[in-house]
Amino acid sequence: MPIPPASPSLPRSLLRDDVYRRLRDAIVDGTFEPGEQLKDGDLAAWLGVSRTPVREALLRLSSSGLVVAQPGRSTTVSLIDETSLRDARDVVAALHELAVRETVGRLTPDDIARMRAANRRFTAAAERGDVTAALEADDDLHAVPVAALGNAAVETVLEQFGPIVRRAERLRFGSDAPAAAERHERFIALCEMGDAAAAAAMAYETWHTLPVTATKRAD
Structure with a gap:
């Protein structure tokens, strides 16, 4: 435009x-x-x-x-290229997995509360069809373990490649939102229980729910 x-x-x-x-x-x-x-x-x-x-x-x-x-x-x-999107998604997923694995067990009650508050905002935004607010809330939720990790290199790489994933995710956002909210709650519960392995695996899988072939643009 x-x-x-x-x-x-x-x-x-x-x-x-x-x-x-x-x-x-x-x-x-x-x-x-x-x-x-x-x-x-x-x-x-x-x-x-x-x-x-x-x-x-x-x-x-x-x-x-x-x-x-x-x-x-x-x-x-740039056009939304399938290969570039897959590469960015895999990097983002791996770094979020790392952040969760290294921080679960030392996340504070306030951290967990912020994650739950973010998921409530995600759910409310999705219900009213506000994609921007929903994705911002999703970012806030996943940013909690990243911030707790305190690794500047991880934050820099996510700053570079995260927007590529979000750009594609906007195109497919919609019917998957209720399932995403449920995944968030399961993920938060694992973090609260201190199950680092399961929470890290779920973090990795969550980012891989983005289908790269479904977002490829022909223009």
Whole structure:
């Protein structure tokens, strides 16, 4: 779709990370569609910043596979490629499995409470058809063990490849939501019981419920 006609200008002191996140989120939520050309001048005007942080953000998005940059020609939103999606999904699943295996047994009651609260928000958002809120709640739930792990390398890799998985997941979100909420509750219960092996296995399997073939785009 075209660049939105209006958007609240971001503060002039905006850090490059903020520009990156705004563009990343616009790709993940479908504001910018697969195959759409992105012009740094238009994006800079939309965000109310100079072209420099936009160009830096586009380079980062290229390294994560969300855009395809052709030097001297154009930058476009990448198509949802089956192989790239499978690779990203497998990495994300493995790192969440690691985080759960290493932290179950030392998650606090507050951690468990945050996970349950996130699942309640997930369920409510899914019931009203708010995909964005549902996926944000899902992110919050799975972020608890990652935060407890405190491994900066794991967080960096998830920051890079997680959006690829979420982008595809938005396309298939819907009928699976009730089953996902039930899986969340079973997963939280395992974490609360301190069953690290079972919880880690379930974390890995949860990310593999995303069927890569069903989300491949032909455009």
